[in-house]
Amino acid sequence: MENVEFDLQEVFREIINRMGNEGAYDRDAYNNFIDEVLEEKIANGELDLDANIKSYSESLQLMWPQAEALVTATEEGYLVGDEDEAETPDEKKK
Secondary structure (H helix, E strand, C coil): CCCCCCCHHHHHHHHHHHHHHHCCCCHHHHHHHHHHHHHHHHHCCCCCCCCCHHHHHHHHHCCHHHHHHHHHHHHCCCCCCCCCCCCCHHHHHC
8 A cells, every 4th residue: 555645744733733622731642642643544544554653653752842832832822723833922922
């Protein structure tokens, strides 16, 4: 099965959305959502077992600082859209 182009940023946005929906904003929740989303992608045929899942997981884990900033902004009442456009609370104050 050939892998449809895997979009790591889209998976990252999905994880952030789930964190907000669940009200789970810590690193453990983030890591759990990484595993959950990647497993769902495999189950849905969006990722195959030959894909380098470990590499995807590690890349997403390295994105924790960005995730933390986004979910912190969400907790403080700022809307988070596309992470390229999202502003941290400090940026909003400027």
